[in-house]
Amino acid sequence: MVQIVCTLLLFMVIIFPIGNYVYHVSVGKRTFADPVFDKMxxxxxRIIKIDTSTMTWKKYAMSLLLVNLCLVFIGYLILRIQSIGFLNPNGISGMEESLSFNTIISFMTNTNLQHYAGESGLSYLSQMLVVIMMMFTSAATGFSACIAMIRGLLGKKMGNFYVDFIRIINRFLLPLSMIIGLFxxxxxxxxNLNSNIELTTIEGKIQEIACxxxxxxxxxxxxxxxxxxFLGANSATPLENPTIITNIIELFSMMILPVSCIFVFGRMAYDKYEESKANNSVYTLSNKNCNKSNKVWMGKEGKTIFVxxxxxxxxxxxxxxxxESQGNHAVAQAGITETLGNMEGKEVRFGVAQSALFTTVTTSFTTGAVNNMHDTLTPLGGLVPLMHMMLNVVFGGTGVxxxxxxxxxxxxxxxxxLMIGRTPEYLGKKIEGKxxxxxxxxxxxxxxxILxxxxxxxxxPEGVNGITNPGFHGLSQVLYEFASSAANNGSGFEGLVDNSLFWNMSCGIVMFLARYLPIIIQLGIAGxxxxxxxxNESTGTLKTNTLTFSIILVIVVYIFAALTFLPAIALGPVAELLTL
Incomplete structure (x- = not known):
């Protein structure tokens, strides 16, 4: 418990200056690094001759889609021809058609669901020109859409997709990823770009060490x-995540940008209040008790969402x-009273606490990296990541x-x-039928x-053939796979035989639709x-920047989740829990 609390408190210390920097990048305000980044x-x-004029929401959405589709065609081609000798010291063959489709959709949509093992499925060329490249572009796409939506909700022009897209890559993703990479x-x-190292273990077995x-x-x-x-076992391996320090850095990295988006939203909402007050506008945002703009970190509207x-x-x-701390009931029944909790599928160097924290963070912030095997979680422990992907609002991925x-x-x-008999209003705008x-x-x-x-x-039969567990856990595996695809998360219970035509195509379709349909609709609402x-704000206006509204949001989210997912959850993890 102390480990978890200290880790989260340390994150709260570092997020304030980072969130403030991301806000300045998002709204075009000056930062300490502008002399370098302005030139970039x-x-x-100049190179790609970008028109930086403001776009309508339709043009913004179309530009977003076209950029992503162009990247898909390039990435798919590279995956198919990766068997060429260039940057392929391990002799990886070209990827099969349906798996290539699934992989390219997965990385384009910020999902990164993998129906292959990274060390044996991709050449270094594909790892760099497809995977790493799309990790930048997919994150920048989600962030750009979020900033455009915030502008629209606040009554500002939507901005320019290309400008937002390039600024967040050049001024945040690229420099910070270089710093983290060096660490x-x-x-x-x-x-490195070396071929895998083959060695003999102390047991006399041949083992390959990935490079x-x-x-x-x-x-x-x-x-x-x-x-x-990069590897099939992801951040559970000592190669990707060697120490407790790297584990904490990777945790913080997952959380930084989604929380920074809330900073941007809160500060921009406060800026609107300041502008309207300066212009003697009729609109106020109940921020009268806030400090001056340059001393505001998140703004009341941002705090409400954050809470x-x-x-x-x-x-x-x-x-x-x-x-996970309770351990396996079978262990207790065997007469072993002192346990370390459920250590099945977990790295000893991380233990239950850091594994549970990583599991919750990676599915709350829809990252999908894992430092333990989610398929070996207890029924309740596995229900949490499944539910958070079903909710898809517990901080969520970058922007979305x-x-x-x-x-x-x-x-x-x-x-x-409806309860108080007034037309609903949000951020000074009337919410109507459309x-x-x-x-x-x-x-x-x-x-x-998902359902x-x-x-x-x-x-x-094509779907059932991939299920390796015929019991309640098998249904949980199926629900988890599609919840992960729909939430653009990418983690899995990994009990499915999912590298087949059905699973590759179905998950690819879900990832694509779940990514772009909501973004287009959300931009439409903002437009x-x-x-x-x-x-005008009146005494009857619902305050949306209070603790009460935060609690209302939590209740609404849980009610919608119960109405849609409760029957499926009851047949999966809940039924599995009751059989133990």
């Missing part, structure tokens, strides 16, 4: 909430840690987690507005994809609200 940005703009190399993570550009991949894998491992997400996170973390929570905020003000229809559609896509494709998988005039 301008060079890129990982210092701690022992390999970074390659691991540190480069590891740094952006966590920082961009990607998650795909709601933190409540969801702490509840999940507590359940996971408690359940906040976007999803803002949709829940719109739903919440609508429900509360926005509510789009919000409801956005909310329903996620459970529809619909899970039902398909257990109904046809609709952007054109509305600000309205």
């Amino acid at each position: 940005d301008n060079f890129v703009f 990982l190399v210092w701690q022992g993570v390999p970074q 390659g550009p691991m540190a480069a991949l590891e740094s952006i894998k966590h920082l961009g909430t990607n998650g795909g491992g 709601a997400m933190s409540i969801l996170f702490v509840i999940g973390l507590g359940v996971c840690f408690w359940s 987690g906040l976007m999803n929570m803002l949709i829940y905020a719109i739903i919440a003000v609508f429900i509360c507005g 926005e509510m229809k789009l919000a409801a559609l956005c909310i329903i896509i996620h459970p529809l994809l 619909g494709f899970s039902a398909l998988a257990v109904s046809i 609709s609200l952007m054109n509305k005039i600000d309205i």
Whole structure:
């Protein structure tokens, strides 16, 4: 418990200056590094002749899709021809068609679901030009969409996708990933282009030690909430995650950008209040008790979202840690009273505490990296990562987690507005029928994809053939696979035989639809609200920057989860728990 609390407190110390820096990058304010990064940005703009003018929400969404589709075609081609000798010292063959489709969709959508083992499935060329490259672009895509949505909700112009995309890569992802990569190399993570090392163990067995550009991949894998491992065992291996220090750094890397998005939202909402006050506007945001803008870290609106997400996170973390600490009931029945908890599938150097924390963080921040085997979690311990991916708002991935929570905020003000007999309002904008229809559609896509494709998988032979556990845990494996795909997470219970035509294609379709349909709808909602005039705040206006609204958000999220996922969960992890 002390380990977990100290780790989270240390993160809270470092996130404030980082969140403040990301805010300055997002809104174009000056930073200490601008003399260098301005030249980098301008060079890129000149080379590819970018039009930096403001876009409509439709043009923003179209630009986002076209950039991602172009990267897909390039990446798919590289995966198919990776058997060429260039940067392929281990002689990896070209990837099969359906697996190439699944892999390229996975990395394009920030999911990084892997139906292959990284050390034997990809050449160094593919690791660098496909995997690492898309880890940058997919994270930048989600962040750019989030910033555009925030601008629209606050009544500002949507901005320019290419400008947002390039700025976050040049000014945050690239420099910070280089710093983290160097730190990982210092701690022992390999970074080379050598072929694998073959050696003889003390048992006389032949073992291959993987080499390659691991540190480069590891740094952006966590920082961009990607998650795909250079090795099949991911961050559970001493090569990717050698020490407790690297474990904590990787934890922090996963959390930095999603939480920074909340800083950006809160500060931009506060900026709107300051501007409206200066212009004697009718709109206020109930921020009268805030300090001056340059002393505000997160703003009241940001704090409300942060508190709601933190409540969801702490509840999940507590359940996971408690359940894993209880250990296996079979061990207790065998007369062994003193146990270390459920250590099956966990690294001894991390133990239950850091494993439970990593599990909760990686599925709350939808990264997908693992430092223990999720398939060996206790039923309740495994329910937490599954549920957090089903919720998809517990901080979430880069940008999209906040976007999803803002949709829940719109739903919440609508429900509360019905209760008090007022037209719902959020951030000074009136929420009407069009926005509510789009919000409801956005909310329903996620459970529809998870439950619909899970039902398909257990109904046809091609899906059932991949299930290795015929019991309740087998259903949990199926639910987890599609929840991970729909949440763009990428972790898995790994009990499925998933490298088949059905699983490759079905998961690829889910990843694609779950990524881009909500983003388009969310940008559409922001575009609709952007054109509305600000309205007067009155005594009957629901305050959306209070602790009460944070609790309302938590309740609304859990109610929607119960209404959509409870029957499936009851047949999976809950039924498995009751049989122990």
